[in-house]
Amino acid sequence: xxxxxxxxxxxxxxxxxxxxxxxxxxxxxxxxxxxxxxxxxxxxxxxxxxxxxxxxxxxxxxxxxxxxxxxxxxxxxxxxxxxxxxxxxxxxxxxxxxxxxxxxxxxxxxxxxxxxxxxxxxxxxxxxxxxxxxxxxxxxxxxxxxxxxxxxxxxxxxxxxxxxxxxxxxxxxxxxxxxxxxxxxxxxxxxxxxxxxxxxxxxxxxxxxxxxxxxxxxxxxxxxxxxxxxxxxxxxxxxxxxxxxxxxxxxxxxxxxxxxxxxxxxxxxxxxxxxxxxxxxxxxxxxxxxxxxxxxxxxxxxxxxxxxxxxxxxxxxxxxxxxxxxxxxxxxxxxxxxxxxxxxxxxxxxxxxxxxxxxxxxxxxxxxxxxxxxxxxxxxxxxxxxxxxxxxxxxxxxxxxxxxxxxxxxxxxxxxxxxxxxxxxxxxxxxxxxxxxxxxxxxxxxxxxxxxxxxxxxxxxxxxxxxxxxxxxxxxxxxxxxxxxxxxxxxxxxxxxxxxxxxxxxxxxxxxxxxxxxxxxxxxxxxxxxxxxxxxxxxxxxxxxxxxxxxxxxxxxxxxxxxxxxxxxxxxxxxxxxxxxxxxxxxxxxxxxxxxxxxxxxxxxxxxxxxxxxxxxxxxxxxxxxxxxxxxxxxxxxxxxxxxxxxxxxxxxxxxxxxxxxxxxxxxxxxxxxxxxxxxxxxxxxxxxxxxxxxxxxxxxxxxxxxxxxxxxxxxxxxxxxxxxxxxxxxxxxxxxxxxxxxxxxxxxxxxxxxxxxxxxxxxxxxxxxxxxxxxxxxxxxxxxxxxxxxxxxxxxxxxxxxxxxxxxxxxxxxxxxxxxxxxxxxxxxxxxxxxxxxxxxxxxxxxxxxxxxxxxxxxxxxxxxxxxxxxxxxxxxxxxxxxxxxxxxxxxxxxxx
Numbered sequence: 001x002x003x004x005x006x007x008x009x010x011x012x013x014x015x016x017x018x019x020x021x022x023x024x025x026x027x028x029x030x031x032x033x034x035x036x037x038x039x040x041x042x043x044x045x046x047x048x049x050x051x052x053x054x055x056x057x058x059x060x061x062x063x064x065x066x067x068x069x070x071x072x073x074x075x076x077x078x079x080x081x082x083x084x085x086x087x088x089x090x091x092x093x094x095x096x097x098x099x100x101x102x103x104x105x106x107x108x109x110x111x112x113x114x115x116x117x118x119x120x121x122x123x124x125x126x127x128x129x130x131x132x133x134x135x136x137x138x139x140x141x142x143x144x145x146x147x148x149x150x151x152x153x154x155x156x157x158x159x160x161x162x163x164x165x166x167x168x169x170x171x172x173x174x175x176x177x178x179x180x181x182x183x184x185x186x187x188x189x190x191x192x193x194x195x196x197x198x199x200x201x202x203x204x205x206x207x208x209x210x211x212x213x214x215x216x217x218x219x220x221x222x223x224x225x226x227x228x229x230x231x232x233x234x235x236x237x238x239x240x241x242x243x244x245x246x247x248x249x250x251x252x253x254x255x256x257x258x259x260x261x262x263x264x265x266x267x268x269x270x271x272x273x274x275x276x277x278x279x280x281x282x283x284x285x286x287x288x289x290x291x292x293x294x295x296x297x298x299x300x301x302x303x304x305x306x307x308x309x310x311x312x313x314x315x316x317x318x319x320x321x322x323x324x325x326x327x328x329x330x331x332x333x334x335x336x337x338x339x340x341x342x343x344x345x346x347x348x349x350x351x352x353x354x355x356x357x358x359x360x361x362x363x364x365x366x367x368x369x370x371x372x373x374x375x376x377x378x379x380x381x382x383x384x385x386x387x388x389x390x391x392x393x394x395x396x397x398x399x400x401x402x403x404x405x406x407x408x409x410x411x412x413x414x415x416x417x418x419x420x421x422x423x424x425x426x427x428x429x430x431x432x433x434x435x436x437x438x439x440x441x442x443x444x445x446x447x448x449x450x451x452x453x454x455x456x457x458x459x460x461x462x463x464x465x466x467x468x469x470x471x472x473x474x475x476x477x478x479x480x481x482x483x484x485x486x487x488x489x490x491x492x493x494x495x496x497x498x499x500x501x502x503x504x505x506x507x508x509x510x511x512x513x514x515x516x517x518x519x520x521x522x523x524x525x526x527x528x529x530x531x532x533x534x535x536x537x538x539x540x541x542x543x544x545x546x547x548x549x550x551x552x553x554x555x556x557x558x559x560x561x562x563x564x565x566x567x568x569x570x571x572x573x574x575x576x577x578x579x580x581x582x583x584x585x586x587x588x589x590x591x592x593x594x595x596x597x598x599x600x601x602x603x604x605x606x607x608x609x610x611x612x613x614x615x616x617x618x619x620x621x622x623x624x625x626x627x628x629x630x631x632x633x634x635x636x637x638x639x640x641x642x643x644x645x646x647x648x649x650x651x652x653x654x655x656x657x658x659x660x661x662x663x664x665x666x667x668x669x670x671x672x673x674x675x676x677x678x679x680x681x682x683x684x685x686x687x688x689x690x691x692x693x694x695x696x697x698x699x700x701x702x703x704x705x706x707x708x709x710x711x712x713x714x715x716x717x718x719x720x721x722x723x724x725x726x727x728x729x730x731x732x733x734x735x736x737x738x739x740x741x742x743x744x745x746x747x748x749x750x751x752x753x754x755x756x757x758x759x760x761x762x763x764x765x766x767x768x769x770x771x772x773x774x775x776x777x778x779x780x781x782x783x784x785x786x787x788x789x790x791x792x793x794x795x796x797x798x799x800x801x802x803x804x805x806x807x808x809x810x811x812x813x814x815x816x817x818x819x820x821x822x823x824x825x826x827x828x829x830x831x832x833x834x835x836x837x838x839x840x841x842x843x844x845x846x847x848x849x850x851x852x853x854x855x856x857x858x859x860x861x862x863x864x865x866x867x868x869x870x871x872x873x874x875x876x877x878x879x880x881x882x883x884x885x886x887x888x889x890x891x892x893x894x895x896x897x898x
Contacts, residue, residue: 018140671867
């Protein structure tokens with residue numbers, strides 16, 4: 001019997017295979033397995049053997065195969081010693097990766113290669129996303145994956161002498177813990193394979209004793225320490241603060257791989273001919289026979305187009321039969337019940353239900369559009385529409401409300417959706433974001449799961465048990481019933497209707513328009529940067545008097561601190577000397593190699609992040625298209641991705657050179673309009689500080705005015721450039737919650753001097769201190785702060801007993817009010833510009849929003865007027881206590897316009 005038969009429910013399980021883990025296990029378990037020409041095949045063989053078994057015995061409908069991508073992950077940024085002790089991947093293993101990926105796809109399986117995270121994070125994310133709607137089988141053995149186990153999530157290791165299946169009951173019985181406690185347990189013990197230190201001298205047995213007294217690290221810190229024996233208490237107390245970082249290193253992310261929808265994970269028919277040819281090429285005769293046994297006769301013939309040749313020469317490696325003998329054990333097992341949902345089929349517009357005045361649930365799913373009409377007794381029948389889209393939109397336009405998970409995705413997918421009036425939509429993901437902007441995961445998978453959990457705030461909400469797990473349109477209606485009252489009670493419904501929803505077609509239009517990339521200029525820039533990187537590499541090696549890997553923080557530390565004897569300016573959480581950029585900045589004057597390293601890293605980032613990848617992403621017209629994300633930041637600021645154009649360098653020669661590569665189309669020009677000091681103007685508006693109000697009212701240089709106050713100058717004209725720079729750093733730094741230590745680094749002064757600057761700043765601008773205090777007090781009283789447009793951010797950290805968490809929440813409170821309000825202003829400006837008839841008449845098209853700047857493209861003859869009109873619109877979009885100011889320029893490229 002199969003693993004899936006253990007589950008007593010109808011939903012098809014989702015199988016998530018940890019491919020990287022099995023790849024390594026196969027490589028080290030059977031090192032002598034090779035093709036007759038000596039090419040290593042051990043890792044490929046083991047993984048394919050496992051996958052064929054799963055396909056044969058489990059017959060999965062949904063399966064994802066996960067592999068680690070290249071490069072560092074967020075864990076390396078948190079802790080630069082993460083996995084630092086691991087040797088370079090053996091060449092014989094690296095050679096098998098691409099062939100394996102090819103084979104996986106020939107088997108009809110969806111391959112996911114992680115980027116910036118690990119494959120385990122993607123597995124954990126999909127397990128968390130889908131476990132409420134179907135069983136999840138994680139195929140792997142990595143102990144980190146144990147934290148994913150749940151009532152409907154099992155960990156299955158089909159390789160090895162004895163197959164192992166770990167359920168929630170098994171895990172609890174074996175460890176005495178819950179899966180949620182597993183990262184805390186690992187933080188205490190550490191992980192030598194990942195180079196995570198843990199607490200010295202604390203092994204599994206000791207960790208069990210500790211967790212018997214405290215369920216997690218917070219409880220241990222907040223009183224559990226006192227319950228430990230004195231000797232153990234001293235050992236734990238010394239390293240306790242570091243364990244919070246170690247927990248983050250071992251804890252799986254659950255917000256990754258958002259693009260991996262369930263439909264994409266559906267197993268396709270394997271390509272019999274191609275897979276057969278692959279197995280013959282790599283001389284996997286037994287796997288070819290196994291493939292034959294799984295195929296119908298016609299497919300078998302396609303796979304068997306020629307018998308595999310006997311290997312030439314004597315095979316010195318272990319035989320396949322020997323390798324297979326110890327791979328699989330026997331398996332226990334039981335069976336599903338309950339019929340799958342079969343929605344009514346609507347194939348033509350004439351079949352559509354009457355939508356007039358009704359509330360409709362709508363979810364795109366299974367190559368169709370699921371629809372349900374709200375009836376007096378609850379959600380009506382789940383139906384699936386497969387007919388033409390314009391007729392559906394025309395019918396939905398008569399509805400009162402259409403509840404759907406993601407309006408932006410619909411608009412991106414098909415312009416026909418734009419015909420549905422915006423006021424008809426209720427965007428479930430957007431509503432969830434406005435209610436809790438810290439959540440970061442507003443996917444339909446997560447929202448759908450929430451429907452099947454009790455809602456303590458709305459006891460009268462429809463019972464989850466009344467819904468079939470695959471009734472997505474009905475679930476959308478239930479989800480709206482839960483979210484809409486909350487949105488109204490939080491006074492966020494107007495923000496959604498008046499700003500966020502109307503912005504979606506504006507963003508979609510900008511995405512479709514894209515911006516032209518001068519690929520020749522990009523290529524020339526790349527050549528120059530690569531040349532500089534090569535020169536710097538030679539210079540660094542010469543200064544070090546040895547060749548070493550400049551990209552390895554461990555090797556850099558060895559050169560700087562061991563060989564050259566430089567004094568470290570900071571340590572990693574593990575206690576090793578840090579080579580992070582902000583640390584090297586402190587010692588950049590101590591040796592020429594440090595300056596060279598910082599230059600190398602800057603250019604390397606320019607090359608790898610922009611110069612190499614961006615030209616590969618342009619369309620046939622040479623234009624680059626980004627995605628603008630409305631729900632990615634807690635402050636309400638827009639972000640962009642795929643590629644991220646909001647992080648394009650701005651300052652310095654590299655910034656100007658980079659922007660010069662973004663150009664107008666032939667016969668057109670770019671116009672850039674940029675708010676001047678928008679956040680400081682918002683600060684002046686809210687705080688009503690007389691000095692700020694007066695400076696902006698008279699269009700004075702705000703930084704010179706502040707410097708005159710700080711440095712006791714008679715007038716702003718008497719301020720030196722260095723004094724102005726210091727005032728500018730303080731002005732912006734305090735908005736972003738900069739503390740004295742960071743300010744000292746930025747200004748290159750002592751900590752006491754930095755503290756003195758801050759004290760004098762708030763003494764001379766006394767209204768600001770009272771304003772900041774009021775924000776924090778109100779946030780603590782109400783649990784949230786609000787922006788100019790009424791956006792809310794919850795701040796539970798204000799009541800934390802952890803001083804660092806509380807301090808961070810205070811900074812976030814101030815930052816959100818100022819930065820979030822500035823984000824509101826730029827969004828209002830985008831809406832006003834998109835609706836402006838004068839700009840439409842000038843054939844001006846918005847292309848980009850980057851921080852406080854809007855970029856448009858217009859015909860050459862009209863570009864000047866379009867830029868002036870855009871600046872006028874931006875300056876008058878809201879009325880503050882100080883005037884808004886916009887700097888505008890036009891040019892053939894972004895650098896000229898900016």
